[in-house]
Each structure stands twice: as structure tokens, then as C-alpha cells.
Amino acid sequence: MAGQRVTAAQVDIDDAASAVIDSYLADLARRLPTYAPLAADVRAELREDLLEATAALADGCPDPVTAARAATARFGDVDELAVAFQPELALRQARRIGLTLLATGPLVGATWIAALFLTSPNPSSAWRWLPVAVLPLLMLGGPATVLTVITTGRLTRWLRPRARLTNGAVAVAGLTAGVLDAILLLATVALLLAPIPAPSPLLALAVVASLSRLVLVCRAALNLLGRRPGYEAPTRLA
């Protein structure tokens, strides 16, 4: 069965047929909300399989463009596909954000601790209130990040994925990380404005780390809030 199939590798699919497939995938990507983007690897997989389907259909059809159109038709209506892909792609995006925060959190935290307490044994008054502001955020953001990763991973084998819980967890995780970084950056400004500034390379590194994470969190937040121009929510299947 699969062994007899004409593969895309054996049949040259011309540019016009490839354009039909690319246009179809672009159409699908446009119909997905920004919080569930068509990831590059998913797009690559769909493209390869569509080329494969085109090659198989081109076997009995001399026109590759017609074969490509037939392959996309068999693949499914883009509105229906967008509805089918959306939950999975949203979970994937939430997991990506959760894993990034989980990986960067300890690194950013360790950099700040090193910058503040190892290089300046007598931290200025601007830093003394930091634990009071930071600890509650860590206690909220840490579990939210872990929850995001847990509810989008292998545990879904036993637990039914709950989009609302995951979305809430990733929103809290991102928000607390953003506020945390903003507080640390503001405190740094206060330190630099103090009569005896104590800038150090480690502090600069911590600032860069927090700024990078803040940019990441802001981008994720914009994705969660925003919609692509021209995006229309696909009609839900009955």
C-alpha cells in the first residue's frame, strides 16, 4: 500500500502547484488566532504531506495544479481545520511560554541575587524592600508556571486538558514574571540614581536578562490580546 505510492520525492511538482499549497497554508495560518499560531514545524509537516498527496494524485492527473487543488480539497476546508487546530496550537504556545519561564526564571533570579547581594554587601535602601515585593510574586508566578507546564504535558494522558485552567495559569505566570522584572528594573534605576551608585557587570547582566524576559512576556501578552488583521473567528463545528 504505502510502498506502492508515488512519493513527492519521485515526482517533480512545479512551482504553480507548490504555490497552490503555500496559498492554502497561508489561508489556514490567517484563520488561526495569534495565541495559537501555525508553528513553523507544523506548517512544514503539512506542506510535505500536501506535496505527497499532490504527487499521489498527479499520478492519474497530468496537471500538477489540478492535483494540488484536489490534495488541498481532500485535506479539508480551512475554516474547519482552523477550528480543529486551534486548541492544540494554543496549548503548544502556552507550553512554550511556560517552559521558557521555567527555564529563565532560576537563571534571571540567580543573576539578580548575585548582582545585588554578592557584589554589594551593603545594599542601598532601594533594595531592602525588594523581598517584600518579590516573594509574593514568586509564590504566585512559580506555581502558575509549573501548572502551565503540567497541564500541557504528558499528564494530559490521564487528565483531560482544560483550556481555561491552562490559559489562566499561563496568563498569571506571564504577568507575574513581567511585574517582577519591571520591579527589579525600577529598583535598578533607583540604585543608579542614588548618591553612591554601585553598578557592576553582574548588575548589567541582570538588567539585560530581565529586559529580555520582559520583551518576551510583552510579546506573548500582545499575542494573547491581539488578533491578526483580517482574522475572522472560524465557525465552530456542530
Add this chain to the structure above:
Amino acid sequence: MKAEVLKGHLDALLLATVASGAEYGYAIRDALYKDSGGRFDLPTGTIYPALYRLERAGLITGRWTRVGERRQRRCYSLTPAGRRALAEQRTSWREFALAVSAILEERPWPASA
């Protein structure tokens, strides 16, 4: 047969299809169609979200493999957990099918004493 009929069974069908040797999305859809005698005619695209769900759950694993000189393809195979899950699903399906058949088969009402 409509796609809705497969709701709740698609994961097991996909696991069984991957276990039978169909490796990538298009081939899996094709195998589902042919092995069901043309009854399960799903739009190919709807297979992928289910495959990603199974992969996220650790029941299948996907890897890119080279096909020819220019192309590559994402192929799926069952993980040990996937094989166990398939065996469990097969057992529970047989029990379910036996029970439903026992009820749906026409038979005379037992005569009361």
C-alpha cells in the same frame, strides 16, 4: 460515516494505524480510509491535531526523516506507553463491543415461569 461517529475512538484508531505501519499524516489518513473499507473518510488535516495530542501525551513520538534527496517527512511511531495504551484500548473495546452486541442482537424475550 461522519467524523462525529469517531469521537472518542479516534485516538485508539490512530494508535492502531500507527502500530500497523502507517507512519506519517497522509499515510495514516489513507490507511484509516482503506482499512475501514472507505467508511472513515476524514479530511486529512483533521488527523494532525489528534497526532499532536497523542505526541504531547507521550503515546507516540514524531521524528523528521529524509525522503529522497530534497524532502523530509515527519514520521510517527508508538512509544512503550503508546503500546500499553493501545493494548488497553483493544481490551476495553472488545468488552464494550461484546456487551453492546449482546444487547443489540435480536433474541426472544425469556419466557417467565
